Amino acid sequence: MNRWLIVVGREFKTRVRKRAFIIATLLGPILMVGAIVIIAFLAEKATQSNAKVLFVDHNNLLTYSLPESDGVRIPSCTECFPERSYLEYRFTNEALTTEEFIASDFTAMLELDDGIMQSAKAVLQYEVAPSTRVTSGIKRDLGEAIERLRVKNESALDYETYKRLKVKIGLVTQDIVTQDQNVENKTGVGFAFAMFMFMFIMIYGNHVMRGVIEEKSSRIVEVVISVVKPEHLMSAKMAGIGLVGLTQILVWSLLSWILFLAFGLYAESSGLLVGLMSEQGSPVATTDLSSFLEASDDLNVLMQIDWFMMVGWGAFFYVAGFALYSSLFAAIGAAVESEADAQYLLIPAMLPLMFSYLVNLMILESPESMLAVVCSFIPFTSPITMMIRLSVGVPWWHVVISAGILIVTVCLMVKMAGKVYKTGILMYGKKPTLREMFRWLMYKN
Amino acid sequence: MKDSNSSALELLEVRKQYGDHTALDGVSLKVPKASIFGLLGPNGAGKTTMIRMVAGITGPDSGSISFFGKSLTAEHINEVGYLPEERGLYKNMRVGEQAMYFARLRGMSKTEARKELLDWFERLEVDGWWNREVADLSKGMAQKIQFIVAVIHKPKFLILDEPLSGFDPINAARIRKEIIRLRDEYGTTILLSTHDMSSVDELCDHVALINHGRKILDGPVHDLREKARAGKIDLTFRGNLISFTAALGSGAILHSANSKGDSIHEVVLGLPSSIPIEKFLKWVTSEVDVLSCSPKTISMDDVFLRAVKDSAKNKMKQS
Numbered sequence: 001m002n003r004w005l006i007v008v009g010r011e012f013k014t015r016v017r018k019r020a021f022i023i024a025t026l027l028g029p030i031l032m033v034g035a036i037v038i039i040a041f042l043a044e045k046a047t048q049s050n051a052k053v054l055f056v057d058h059n060n061l062l063t064y065s066l067p068e069s070d071g072v073r074i075p076s077c078t079e080c081f082p083e084r085s086y087l088e089y090r091f092t093n094e095a096l097t098t099e100e101f102i103a104s105d106f107t108a109m110l111e112l113d114d115g116i117m118q119s120a121k122a123v124l125q126y127e128v129a130p131s132t133r134v135t136s137g138i139k140r141d142l143g144e145a146i147e148r149l150r151v152k153n154e155s156a157l158d159y160e161t162y163k164r165l166k167v168k169i170g171l172v173t174q175d176i177v178t179q180d181q182n183v184e185n186k187t188g189v190g191f192a193f194a195m196f197m198f199m200f201i202m203i204y205g206n207h208v209m210r211g212v213i214e215e216k217s218s219r220i221v222e223v224v225i226s227v228v229k230p231e232h233l234m235s236a237k238m239a240g241i242g243l244v245g246l247t248q249i250l251v252w253s254l255l256s257w258i259l260f261l262a263f264g265l266y267a268e269s270s271g272l273l274v275g276l277m278s279e280q281g282s283p284v285a286t287t288d289l290s291s292f293l294e295a296s297d298d299l300n301v302l303m304q305i306d307w308f309m310m311v312g313w314g315a316f317f318y319v320a321g322f323a324l325y326s327s328l329f330a331a332i333g334a335a336v337e338s339e340a341d342a343q344y345l346l347i348p349a350m351l352p353l354m355f356s357y358l359v360n361l362m363i364l365e366s367p368e369s370m371l372a373v374v375c376s377f378i379p380f381t382s383p384i385t386m387m388i389r390l391s392v393g394v395p396w397w398h399v400v401i402s403a404g405i406l407i408v409t410v411c412l413m414v415k416m417a418g419k420v421y422k423t424g425i426l427m428y429g430k431k432p433t434l435r436e437m438f439r440w441l442m443y444k445n
Numbered sequence: 446m447k448d449s450n451s452s453a454l455e456l457l458e459v460r461k462q463y464g465d466h467t468a469l470d471g472v473s474l475k476v477p478k479a480s481i482f483g484l485l486g487p488n489g490a491g492k493t494t495m496i497r498m499v500a501g502i503t504g505p506d507s508g509s510i511s512f513f514g515k516s517l518t519a520e521h522i523n524e525v526g527y528l529p530e531e532r533g534l535y536k537n538m539r540v541g542e543q544a545m546y547f548a549r550l551r552g553m554s555k556t557e558a559r560k561e562l563l564d565w566f567e568r569l570e571v572d573g574w575w576n577r578e579v580a581d582l583s584k585g586m587a588q589k590i591q592f593i594v595a596v597i598h599k600p601k602f603l604i605l606d607e608p609l610s611g612f613d614p615i616n617a618a619r620i621r622k623e624i625i626r627l628r629d630e631y632g633t634t635i636l637l638s639t640h641d642m643s644s645v646d647e648l649c650d651h652v653a654l655i656n657h658g659r660k661i662l663d664g665p666v667h668d669l670r671e672k673a674r675a676g677k678i679d680l681t682f683r684g685n686l687i688s689f690t691a692a693l694g695s696g697a698i699l700h701s702a703n704s705k706g707d708s709i710h711e712v713v714l715g716l717p718s719s720i721p722i723e724k725f726l727k728w729v730t731s732e733v734d735v736l737s738c739s740p741k742t743i744s745m746d747d748v749f750l751r752a753v754k755d756s757a758k759n760k761m762k763q764s
Contacts, residue, residue, distance in 0.1 A: 218533030226500040
């Protein structure tokens with residue numbers, strides 16, 4: 001046991017102190033958040049170039065002209081077309097020809113006629129496509145103008161009353177048994193967990209394989225296994241490297257949490273939330289991040305997820321999934337002498353992992369389908385597919401059975417991999433085939 | 446036959462099979478305590494298999510191995526030191542840290558390991574390398590570290606597989622000295638596997654020769670040499686070779702003769718055990734002008750080659 005721990009310690013220490021690991025671990029969440037911020041910033045930047053739209057009102061439906069205004073018209077409803085930093089209108093009733101448009105400084109030309117009252121459609125022409133922010137601004141403005149016109153023409157109400165009476169329905173979806181709400185959004189969180197799981201199993205499983213190959217090809221293994229039993233060396237290596245992955249997950253979680261809190265503090269104090277909410281047209285204004293998230297249709301899932309349960313089971317499925325796959329990788333590493341030789345053996349080992357990834361993409365939409373249920377019981381796919389099911393809520397006995405099957409499989413797999421490892425690790429000079437590796441399983445001690 | 450208490454290691458009818466290949470075919474041998482025991486044999490003879498068994502890496506299919514009178518088990522790990530032929534170090538660890546790791550795997554405490562290691566580093570002149578990267582080590586340096594790692598826990602039994610390969614002559618001599626010191630000062634029993642016959646000549650007290658998984662020869666080095674010499678004498682004289690040969694008559698056998706010009710001849714003679722060497726010397730000095738006369742020098746190389754040849758002949762006869 002003591003020797004086993006010494007080996008675990010070496011595997012862990014030599015990896016966590018590597019500069020690449022420290023940088024990736026400390027900067028991982030910062031880089032991820034940073035990337036998001038940069039993308040948001042660039043997107044913002046891109047839309048900041050002002051759009052100048054020529055509003056062509058062919059039938060003078062929404063505009064009128066002052067005498068001697070030289071074709072320039074004025075909207076009947078000025079508040080429908082508020083001043084915006086990124087969107088500016090010029091109203092007329094005569095369209096430009098293509099040549100004229102190209103020669104002009106207009107970004108886009110919006111044409112509408114009487115038909116819009118029925119079809120609710122206008123034509124937007126451009127040379128370079130305007131950003132979605134611009135088009136949604138146009139849609140909102142034109143929509144309000146038409147709405148006002150219709151309310152005025154076809155009812156006795158004034159617009160303010162109409163607006164007050166208008167309803168926008170939101171659906172709160174709920175599982176009748178588990179009482180879980182907004183299941184669709186939660187799958188996103190489960191998917192994120194599953195992706196991290198996939199990534200970590202791949203990366204650190206590969207570490208195990210490379211570590212085994214290093215020990216074999218540099219012939220260190222001969223000295224080590226004269227002291228530590230080969231199967232113990234293998235399990236110690238897996239444990240040490242698995243711990244490295246767990247450490248990274250832990251640090252990332254902590255840092256993300258801290259970053260989230262810091263962002264919350266910043267957002268609450270800077271009035272960013274109020275701005276965001278008014279832009280979204282939310283009726284409430286708040287300076288509190290959690291009530292902001294609660295009020296948001298897309299983000300309220302963050303408040304509804306049972307993080308404790310997700311992280312707890314996530315840790316279990318990571319450990320078990322890692323043990324399962326890394327024992328395969330270790331056996332492959334022991335059978336070959338170089339990483340290049342390992343490639344053809346890696347493919348069959350990685351197939352189930354890849355398969356789980358694809359299944360996840362499919363069950364994202366229907367986390368309670370037959371496929372999802374079956375895959376969450378198969379030990380080679382369960383560590384990854386179960387995360388999606390966990391996020392939307394799953395009968396507890398499903399998780400327990402899945403975990404049980406997984407644990408039994410891990411024990412068998414580690415035992416089998418240990419046999420292959422033991423035979424392979426001292427065998428030099430030939431590339432074993434899969435069939436040969438299966439034969440090693442039959443060797444007695 | 447000596448009692449087994451005087452043996453550090455005793456193999457009895459040890460057999461090991463890998464698939465269709467018989468690596469060891471019923472080998473029995475005894476390694477006396479506090480001796481340097483040479484394990485010789487051509488490539489593929491079964492030496493590595495045997496060494497791996499003693500090092501605790503594999504076990505025999507049948508037969509028994511006893512270690513200082515007890516059956517060899519995992520409990521003896523800390524009493525065995527092992528320097529394999531193919532050896533390496535972790536690239537991502539510093540020299541000292543790595544040596545500490547192996548010392549601790551052999552059951553040493555941190556403080557004890559550190560103290561012993563510093564001592565050895567100084568003795569083999571690798572002090573100052575403690576905090577260096579393994580990648581910076583020359584091959585010879587790395588070999589020294591590997592040697593230290595094998596002996597650091599003062600094992601009762603030390604297995605050295607080609608310990609001198611990769612060393613320059615100066616460092617090879619230093620390691621040879623250390624091997625002898627381990628036997629003389631600590632009473633360490635050393636199993637030395639090598640192809641380098643000069644180190645067998647210099648170091649070994651006993652040898653065993655294995656070929657095709659069988660032991661074909663073993664015993665104390667001195668006895669084996671005497672046996673191989675078979676009473677042969679190297680004689681250099683000035684005189685006439687033909688009249689000398691005629692004068693020899695049937696008294697002794699002339700094995701070979703080599704003329705060096707100036708009527709100087711080097712001959713190898715086989716003297717029957719019935720003729721005492723003093724009587725022969727008296728006679729020969731009266732016949733020719735003797736320049737030198739000595740028992741024929743037999744190197745372990747000769748012993749080795751002859752034994753392998755004989756075993757091949759025996760095999761042919763059997764088949």
